[in-house]
Ligand code: 5GP
């Protein structure tokens with residue numbers, strides 16, 4: 001299915017057979033293939049056949065299916081690559097580093113000393129006190145219980 005917008009989508013091309021790809025899993029809903037520029041060899045992308053841009057756009061049952069596929073593939077990727085660990089990563093939205101706006105889950109096999117890092121806690125961040133943490137949690141709880149149509153799609157919770 002083509003993207004919702006008129007923007008060209010590399011992953012839709014791949015799914016429609018218009019681009020070279022190394023597929024390692026497929027079913028009627030999802031495809032998994034090798035990342036063209038892997039962090040480490042064995043880096044896999046799990047992708048829905050239907051075009052959805054980001055996490056917030058996904059129907060929940062599709063999100064669950066993609067994670068089920070990721071869970072099935074993870075032991076195989078780990079075994080094949082002899083990885084010591086695995087980053088299961090979703091970059092959702094430009095601000096979060098998403099480059100390809102067709103939702104995907106990264107399976108990134110890791111070895112000690114491979115040089116890749118998702119540094120958490122972020123070195124530039126500060127510890128928050130309990131009042132700040134509780135206040136943020138309370139705002140999220142309130143928001144979660146609001147009707148879906150009243151919930152803003154981006155940014156609201158982070159605004160202090
Ligand atoms: P993002 O930053 O959107 O989470 O990650 C996009 C990923 O897609 C990157 O790791 C990048 O290497 C990979 N990628 C981009 N274009 C292609 C492509 O044409 N084929 C494949 N297999 N992977 C791609």
Ligand code: ZN
Nearest residue numbers: 009012051102
């Ligand atoms: Zn697409």
